[in-house]
Amino acid sequence: MTTQRAAVEDTTKELRGLVYELSRRLSDHVRASVADLDLTETQANALRDLNEPLTMGELAERMCCEPPNVTFVIDRLQSRGLVERQPHPTDRRAKHLVLTAAGHELRERLLRQVTRDSPLAHLSEEDRENLRQTLLRALGRGEPTE
Template sequence: MTTPEGEPPGLTALLYAATARLDAHFAACAGAIGLTASQANAVHELAEPLGMRELGRRMCCEPPNVTFVVDRLVERGLVERRPHPNDRRAKLIALTSEGAELRARLFAGLAVDPPLSGLPDADRRALRVLLDRALNDD
């Protein structure tokens, strides 16, 4: 990969290219199990019941979009709205048993030929350490 001027790309360009490959892989895995990328993102984040606001934060999504995605998942029987134990005005979003099974299928698909699988294990571990350090610079 080179820039139009023939120079090697900078770190930002490489990260964007890696992100694009990861996004494409995620979307393909979502499609293979009958979900849109946004629906799969929600299912991915629901390891535990979450409030709509927290789900939206994790999905990097605006509240109306989260509501739309959750409504479609409810219609399909993949998630349900539950009363919040500490706030009677709020709801928690939780996977149904069918949603949990689909989440497992999503993770299984994501593990097949992921975009960084061409790197040796040691390089992937090193990359993880470096990205973790860069993103958690507190």
């Protein structure tokens, strides 16, 4: 039906705008939230990914950026005593990035901070559970709907 197809296209168009807007809202929220912790958004992203030891290259891949930028960001976190460059167990070319105790502590504060007052924080419990499952599918995990 042309009517139904038009409706589908309208939904697509609206969802497109909503996704774009949500993306910006969340980014703004993260940036404002972590400012209290003297972290930039990028530094916070790096800290979040370091829940396990990673090499510089692995971290670059998770952060979707180039290796030289990771060098820059890790320099900053290391100068604050949040992360250490340890020798890699098996490859002497590589570095093992490991959070210090202070790093782990700040990482936990970061995650709590970002959750609080999130644009999604005031949703109902039902919305949150539905959203959780939808997001899992959007991120390539979780079960398909049929």
